[in-house]
Amino acid sequence: MKIFQALLSGIILTISMVATVYSQTSKSKKYNTSTVVIVPELSDDLIFDTLNNQVDFQQGIIEPDGTIDTLGAKTTSVIYKSTRFGKASIQPVNCKAWMKSDTLFINVGSWDGYTGGGFTINYINRNFVLEPYYSQHTDAGPDPHPPVFTIIYCDLKLDKPVYTAGNMVHGYVDFKIKERHYGKTIMHTARGYFRDRIKIWWGNK
Numbered sequence: 001m002k003i004f005q006a007l008l009s010g011i012i013l014t015i016s017m018v019a020t021v022y023s024q025t026s027k028s029k030k031y032n033t034s035t036v037v038i039v040p041e042l043s044d045d046l047i048f049d050t051l052n053n054q055v056d057f058q059q060g061i062i063e064p065d066g067t068i069d070t071l072g073a074k075t076t077s078v079i080y081k082s083t084r085f086g087k088a089s090i091q092p093v094n095c096k097a098w099m100k101s102d103t104l105f106i107n108v109g110s111w112d113g114y115t116g117g118g119f120t121i122n123y124i125n126r127n128f129v130l131e132p133y134y135s136q137h138t139d140a141g142p143d144p145h146p147p148v149f150t151i152i153y154c155d156l157k158l159d160k161p162v163y164t165a166g167n168m169v170h171g172y173v174d175f176k177i178k179e180r181h182y183g184k185t186i187m188h189t190a191r192g193y194f195r196d197r198i199k200i201w202w203g204n205k
Contacts, residue, residue: 033127034154042159043170047077047193078108078173078192080118084134093118095194099165100201106169108194109133119190121173126161130154132177132188147181165200 076095096107102124109118115136122129131149154175163169172193179186 033129034151034156036123036126036128037155037157038126038159038161039157039172040159042157042172043168043195045170045193048170048195051077051193051195076108076192076194078190078194080108080190081188082117082132082134083187084117095196097169097196097198098201099163099198104163104169104198105201106171106194106196108173108190119175119188121156121171123156123158123163128156130156130173130175130177132179132186145182147179147186150178150180152176152178163198165198167198168195169198170195 076093078093078095080093093108093110098105104121104123106121106123107118108121109116115134117132117134119130119132130151152175154177155173156175157172159170160167170193174191175189177188179188
């Protein structure tokens with residue numbers, strides 16, 4: 001029973017992340033893009049060896065084709081904080097990456113089966129849009145009053161200018177973003193390294 005619950009949680013996590021990334025891209029046009037810094041030697045940083053050898057953050061994530069994504073189940077070194085529920089809280093996050101046409105979608109976040117949070121990165125032609133997100137399994141659809149984000153600072157480093165499905169993506173992020181939603185101010189900060197092997201966006205199959 002525990003194994004079944006773990007597998008089900010993995011499936012829900014993956015579906016939730018995909019849905020979140022897709023919904024975020026529809027709003028990206030509202031925000032200014034930033035330019036990424038390409039650092040080819042970034043993938044040689046010893047932090048990635050440490051991350052790859054760590055204990056899994058959760059059970060291997062089940063992909064739609066039935067394979068188990070063990071890399072995506074490991075944490076990143078990203079320290080992500082949000083004041084969504086009052087005092088800034090820190091949560092462990094992992095990384096998932098997909099290619100859709102020529103756009104790279106990266107989701108750095110976590111999901112406990114009921115709620116999830118983190119941030120997404122949409123990258124193309126050395127430009128990117130980064131947005132925090134929060135989702136829950138009771139979400140009924142698009143928010144009629146989407147949040148407004150103000151970037152205080154946002155730096156992103158990647159190891160390649162162009163990616164294709166099957167590549168590893170290694171990155172470093174450091175940002176502080178203010179969110180206004182229904183009259184509430186929420187602060188988001190994150191700093192650290194992330195990586196994943198890029199998969200094909202399911203809609204392309």
